[in-house]
Amino acid sequence: MTPVAGSVSLSLALGFGLIAVLTLFIYTKNQDQRLFFVGQRLALGVSFFVFLATFILSYQLMISNFDIDYVARYTSIETPTIYKISALWAGQSGSLLFWLFILSIFSTITILQNQQKHYSLIPWVIISLTITQIFFLILTNYVTNPFKPTEADFIVANGNGLNPLLQNITMAIHPPTLYLGYVGFSVPFAFAISALINRDTSPLWIQSIRRWTLVAWLFLSMGIILGGWWAYQELGWGGYWAWDPVENASLMPWLTATAFIHSIIIQEKKDMLRLWNMVLIILTFALCIFGTFLTRSGVMSSVHSFTESSLGPIFLSFVFFILIASFGIMYSRLDDLKSPKKIESFTSRESGFLFNNMIFVVLCFAVFWGTLFPVISEAVRGYKITVGAPFFNQINTPIGLILLGLTGIGPLLAWRRTGTKNLIRKFTLPIIICFISIILFLLIGYKGYVVISFSLCIFVTTAILSEFYLGIRVRKNKFDESLHNALINMISKNRSRYGGYIVHLGIVFMFVGFTGHAFDREKEFSLQIGQVEHLAGYEFELLDLSESERPNHYAWISKIKVTDYQGQFITNLYPEKRVYFHNNPDVNRRQPHSELDIYSTLNKDIYSIFSSIDNQKQIAFLKIMINPLVRWVWIGGYILVFGTLIALWPRKEE
Amino acid sequence: MKKNKFTLLIIGVVTITGFWISWVSYNPADEKAMATFISVNELINNNISKRIKLGGLVKDGSIAISEANQLDCNFILKEGSSELYVKYDKTRPDLFKNGAEVIVAGRYTDGVFYADELQTKCASRYEGDLRNESSYNLIEVGQ
Amino acid sequence: MDILRDYGLIFISFVLSIIYVIEPLFMSKLVDTYDSENHKSLNRKKIMLYRQVKELEMEFDIGNINNKDFTKMRIELKKEVSAIIAQLKLK
Numbered sequence: 013m014t015p016v017a018g019s020v021s022l023s024l025a026l027g028f029g030l031i032a033v034l035t036l037f038i039y040t041k042n043q044d045q046r047l048f049f050v051g052q053r054l055a056l057g058v059s060f061f062v063f064l065a066t067f068i069l070s071y072q073l074m075i076s077n078f079d080i081d082y083v084a085r086y087t088s089i090e091t092p093t094i095y096k097i098s099a100l101w102a103g104q105s106g107s108l109l110f111w112l113f114i115l116s117i118f119s120t121i122t123i124l125q126n127q128q129k130h131y132s133l134i135p136w137v138i139i140s141l142t143i144t145q146i147f148f149l150i151l152t153n154y155v156t157n158p159f160k161p162t163e164a165d166f167i168v169a170n171g172n173g174l175n176p177l178l179q180n181i182t183m184a185i186h187p188p189t190l191y192l193g194y195v196g197f198s199v200p201f202a203f204a205i206s207a208l209i210n211r212d213t214s215p216l217w218i219q220s221i222r223r224w225t226l227v228a229w230l231f232l233s234m235g236i237i238l239g240g241w242w243a244y245q246e247l248g249w250g251g252y253w254a255w256d257p258v259e260n261a262s263l264m265p266w267l268t269a270t271a272f273i274h275s276i277i278i279q280e281k282k283d284m285l286r287l288w289n290m291v292l293i294i295l296t297f298a299l300c301i302f303g304t305f306l307t308r309s310g311v312m313s314s315v316h317s318f319t320e321s322s323l324g325p326i327f328l329s330f331v332f333f334i335l336i337a338s339f340g341i342m343y344s345r346l347d348d349l350k351s352p353k354k355i356e357s358f359t360s361r362e363s364g365f366l367f368n369n370m371i372f373v374v375l376c377f378a379v380f381w382g383t384l385f386p387v388i389s390e391a392v393r394g395y396k397i398t399v400g401a402p403f404f405n406q407i408n409t410p411i412g413l414i415l416l417g418l419t420g421i422g423p424l425l426a427w428r429r430t431g432t433k434n435l436i437r438k439f440t441l442p443i444i445i446c447f448i449s450i451i452l453f454l455l456i457g458y459k460g461y462v463v464i465s466f467s468l469c470i471f472v473t474t475a476i477l478s479e480f481y482l483g484i485r486v487r488k489n490k491f492d493e494s495l496h497n498a499l500i501n502m503i504s505k506n507r508s509r510y511g512g513y514i515v516h517l518g519i520v521f522m523f524v525g526f527t528g529h530a531f532d533r534e535k536e537f538s539l540q541i542g543q544v545e546h547l548a549g550y551e552f553e554l555l556d557l558s559e560s561e562r563p564n565h566y567a568w569i570s571k572i573k574v575t576d577y578q579g580q581f582i583t584n585l586y587p588e589k590r591v592y593f594h595n596n597p598d599v600n601r602r603q604p605h606s607e608l609d610i611y612s613t614l615n616k617d618i619y620s621i622f623s624s625i626d627n628q629k630q631i632a633f634l635k636i637m638i639n640p641l642v643r644w645v646w647i648g649g650y651i652l653v654f655g656t657l658i659a660l661w662p663r664k665e666e
Numbered sequence: 667m668k669k670n671k672f673t674l675l676i677i678g679v680v681t682i683t684g685f686w687i688s689w690v691s692y693n694p695a696d697e698k699a700m701a702t703f704i705s706v707n708e709l710i711n712n713n714i715s716k717r718i719k720l721g722g723l724v725k726d727g728s729i730a731i732s733e734a735n736q737l738d739c740n741f742i743l744k745e746g747s748s749e750l751y752v753k754y755d756k757t758r759p760d761l762f763k764n765g766a767e768v769i770v771a772g773r774y775t776d777g778v779f780y781a782d783e784l785q786t787k788c789a790s791r792y793e794g795d796l797r798n799e800s801s802y803n804l805i806e807v808g809q
Numbered sequence: 810m811d812i813l814r815d816y817g818l819i820f821i822s823f824v825l826s827i828i829y830v831i832e833p834l835f836m837s838k839l840v841d842t843y844d845s846e847n848h849k850s851l852n853r854k855k856i857m858l859y860r861q862v863k864e865l866e867m868e869f870d871i872g873n874i875n876n877k878d879f880t881k882m883r884i885e886l887k888k889e890v891s892a893i894i895a896q897l898k899l900k
Contacts, residue, residue: 014811014812014815016812016815016816017815017816017819020816020819024819028826028830045836046834046836048833049832050831050834053832053833054830057826057829060822060826061822061826128849129849129850129853216854216857219857248759248760281861355672358671361873366672370676370679374679377683378683385691386703395702395703395704396704397700397702397703398700398701398702398703398719400699400700400701400771400783402694402695402696403690403694403699406690406694406696406699407686407690425873426873426874426875427868427873427878427882428874428882429875429878430875431875433875434872434873437872479871482871482872483871486867486870486871490870506867536737538736538737599764600763600764600765603760603761604763606760621757623736623737623757624731624758626736631736633736633737633757635757
């Protein structure tokens with residue numbers, strides 16, 4: 013297939029999209045059923061042509077057709093197959109097509125899934141999804157077309173190829189995972205807007221989007237964690253989160269989405285917080301588009317930034333359009349969003365959810381503020397003030413800890429009002445254990461945020477475990493089940509609740525990991541073979557320096573022996589200094605890279621970097637970092653995924 | 667009645683948040699929390715002493731690594747036609763080399779910029795080499 | 810030749826999709842689907858409410874609700890369920 017077919021497909025998709033929206037809009041006015049089906053089929057047609065275009069681009073990548081600019085830029089004949097596939101989302105135009113592709117899949121599923129229900133809502137759902145598709149179609153048709161032919165007046169025999177440093181699995185999976193999250197929220201948003209327009213105040217549509225929301229949230233969470241993991245393993249600065257604008261761009265929708273997931277529980281059960289939920293889903297979707305914009309338009313100079321292009325203004329316009337249109341519709345339907353029931357007491361679970369919403373929004377705003385600080389300061393003062401990680405850490409730590417505390421308190425509160433009796437029953441044990449922990453940690457010598465953080469982690473864990481215990485005990489008394497069966501049945505009959513508690517446990521583990529930062533140590537030094545250095549009670553001895561010529565790079569390998577303060581052998585570390593393209597006559601095209609070696613245990617990571625080598629004197633320049641508790645972050649991540657899967661597990665009735 | 671309590675709560679939260687964020691914005695605890703991003707030209711002309719962030723290219727051939735301690739390095743930062751002498755003594759990022767696009771943060775004293783942060787732009791995977799926009803690693807096959 | 814083949818394929822896809830899209834215009838007026846929608850959504854609501862009653866009982870057992878509130882909420886939910894069952898009986 014030639015690239016022209018791809019371009020034409022995209023144009024047809026755009027055409028179908030515009031007519032689909034028009035048709036469905038007319039249908040909502042004159043209720044002619046036939047127009048509904050025409051519009052629905054047009055929308056399916058949009059997705060069909062997007063699938064076609066994506067298939068064509070993938071095919072061109074696989075056959076290495078360098079007549080297409082995109083293929084020549086991001087692949088070469090030598091590029092391994094899997095990275096030819098992942099090249100689909102490597103570049104700007106391809107990744108936007110990929111976004112569109114995922115959106116089309118979700119749109120198709122939504123349309124087909126709802127053929128027998130939500131008749132009144134579906135037209136506007138499809139309109140909303142199709143408008144989003146149209147936006148990305150405008151971009152890929154006119155601004156950054158993936159099928160653009162190569163500009164060269166000679167035949168291109170081989171392409172640029174993907175930098176070998178970026179050829180690892182995580183870098184291939186991280187973008188699509190994030191995109192599945194970003195795109196996933198278009199569906200709940202579409203339903204919310206549709207319910208708003210149709211004045212549908214029943215909680216049925218909420219039940220329908222619950223699954224979509226959870227899946228999108230899961231992918232977003234995984235994408236964020238994967239990004240952090242890759243940064244830690246590959247980038248070599250010893251951390252997993254730098255409060256980089258692009259990282260923040262993925263965190264912000266995650267925060268509002270998490271609030272939304274919690275808050276819709278209340279609307280489903282008690283029909284409260286309608287206004288909050290509408291605001292939260294609108295913000296989440298807008299932030300997803302905004303996040304895609306921040307990543308792809310190069311507007312903030314960050315480690316991730318790409319070339320600046322005309323993409324920016326168009327993206328921003330779409331974000332503004334979403335916000336203005338959505339909040340406009342919301343304003344016109346404000347009365348529908350007033351809940352018939354009111355929160356009755358501060359010590360109710362309902363009010364706990366309200367607090368929860370507020371804290372998440374505050375956190376999101378704080379991150380937003382810091383991310384846009386340079387832009388704001390330039391507008392206000394005339395010069396850019398950039399903010400770094402310490403700024404974000406200082407602002408967000410107390411807020412994060414409040415959130416952590418709430419994670420423990422919330423589930424212990426009763427509906428409507430927690431009477432004094434229940435307050436004592438539920439809170440006594442966790443609070444006592446928390447106080448004991450505080451005293452213990454202070455005695456050990458920890459201070460400030462560390463004590464608070466660890467103690468809250470223990471508080472929340474106690475609270476979660478006690479909820480599990482109570483639930484099991486009830487089942488044993490009622491049904492006389494064994495401990496094992498009681499646990500399985502209890503979770504099985506309340507998958508959202510207990511899945512959610514497990515997710516909370518995962519978050520607690522991650523906070524333990526975060527708190528480890530307070531104890532980070534690092535040292536940079538040089539060693540000759542046989543020399544030793546010390547850090548944090550460990551001894552590092554350079555045992556060997558060797559060299560190796562490998563297929564696509566040259567490597568200097570160091571062997572470092574690590575022993576503890578008692579002289580016990582811990583491990584050997586083998587950090588390498590590599591040079592890729594080492595045979596390239598142009599010195600500037602050779603690419604050095606430090607291949608880290610990390611020794612990871614539950615209570616600390618020993619992180620070694622081979623920065624440079626003095627070949628003549630055989631001196632290795634090394635950087636060692638001791639990063640305590642990092643493993644807990646990844647373990648917490650796994651637990652989070654596990655808990656979400658339990659919550660998602662389908663029931664037989666459905 | 668209950669509605670007022672919660673409206674008060676929201677106002678309270680908004681106010682506290684506003685104060686907290688403004689306070690940290692005006693006096694952050696860590697020196698490295700903020701830096702003013704200006705051009706090299708501006709810095710040299712105005713001799714600014716507070717913490718500054720600069721961006722530019724590493725001038726070809728200007729990287730000098732100390733014999734005694736390979737972590738110690740000087741180079742010249744070039745932005746447009748302005749040049750600045752920079753000293754940095756920590757582990758250099760892998761992509762740091764002649765012509766690399768860098769961002770440095772630190773303080774300017776007596777004509778020398780003492781950098782405590784040095785960042786290079788991420789490996790140009792996404793949009794091709796920034797300085798060779800339309801170049802491909804091509805093998806010409808005649809006309 | 811490649812281009813001709815591609816244009817041909819695209820043209821065929823285009824024609825087929827136009828046919829697919831226009832087909833509903835030739836349908837006669839359809840069965841009123843709103844009635845069945847109501848029936849289905851009422852059913853869903855009923856199931857949702859039953860589930861909520863069960864959860865309420867479980868929460869009471871664990872101690873997340875006090876006696877008074879439990880009775881009150883249970884009565885409210887049962888009232889809602891009865892209303893829906895009555896509506897369903899009418900269909």
